Amino acid sequence: MWPPALLLVLLAATGARLQGQSPPSAPTAIPLVGDWVLNLGRTHYGPGVDRRRSEHMLCSVEKEDVRCVIHSVRADGRQLTAQFTATVGGVPAPVTGISDIDQVQLRRPSATLVDATFLLRGQPVFGYRAFQSDDGRSLSIVAVDPVTRVVGTTIVVYDRR
Numbered sequence: 001m002w003p004p005a006l007l008l009v010l011l012a013a014t015g016a017r018l019q020g021q022s023p024p025s026a027p028t029a030i031p032l033v034g035d036w037v038l039n040l041g042r043t044h045y046g047p048g049v050d051r052r053r054s055e056h057m058l059c060s061v062e063k064e065d066v067r068c069v070i071h072s073v074r075a076d077g078r079q080l081t082a083q084f085t086a087t088v089g090g091v092p093a094p095v096t097g098i099s100d101i102d103q104v105q106l107r108r109p110s111a112t113l114v115d116a117t118f119l120l121r122g123q124p125v126f127g128y129r130a131f132q133s134d135d136g137r138s139l140s141i142v143a144v145d146p147v148t149r150v151v152g153t154t155i156v157v158y159d160r161r
Contacts, residue, residue, distance in 0.1 A: 030088065031114050031132045032059040032066055032106075036139050036158035046143065046153030051075040057158060066106060066114075070097075092119065101125060117146045128156075136160065 038055035045051050052072055059068040067085040074080065082097035084104045092103040095118065103119040117127045124146030132139050137160050143152035 029111075030059075030061060030066055030108075031112065031130045031139060032057075032068060033061055034059060034132075034136075034139065035161040037161050039138070039157045039159045042138075042157035044153070044155045049143075049154050052156075053077070055158075056161075065093075088114065092122075115144070115149070119146075 036057040036059070038052055038057075040052075040054075043052075051074065053075055055070065055072040057068060057070045059066055061067075062085065065085045065087055067083070069081065069083045072080045072082070080097055082095060082101075084093055084095045086093035086104050086106045088106045088108045090105050090107045092105050095101050095104050098118075100120055101118045102121065105117045105119070107115045107117075109115055112131055114130045115127065116130065118125050127144045127146035127149065128141045129144050129149075129151075130139060130141045139158040139160070141156045141158075143154035144150060145152065
């Protein structure tokens with residue numbers, strides 16, 4: 001059975017198609033790629049998550065790598081700037097700007113999904129699965145267990161800027 005939170009994300013991601021609207025643009029080839037702003041109204045945080053007040057994520061493709069820079073303001077007012085440049089082949093790449101994370105591995109289980117596993121000293125800490133809406137206007141990131149890939153309860157939604 002699908003977890004209710006995942007069903008909500010899937011319904012939101014396909015909303016335009018269900019309403020009979022034509023998608024204005026197609027999603028990018030790698031779902032993370034884009035200029036994204038956190039949509040707090042559509043985001044659902046599970047227990048224990050470091051909640052955000054605001055966040056801006058800019059991801060681009062450089063040669064065969066995905067480069068992301070994330071500017072985040074946390075609920076307590078802390079500001080972070082994290083970044084990484086990684087291939088989608090699962091090779092660990094350095095992450096800077098987050099004290100309890102030092103590497104990321106990106107994988108592409110399908111053309112429309114990107115899986116990310118974040119590590120500290122080689123050990124998985126957390127993971128997510130990212131996908132764009134059919135019209136390419138939003139990016140949904142669903143928390144998953146970093147080892148089993150079982151879907152969690154946190155869903156973060158970004159709007160294309």
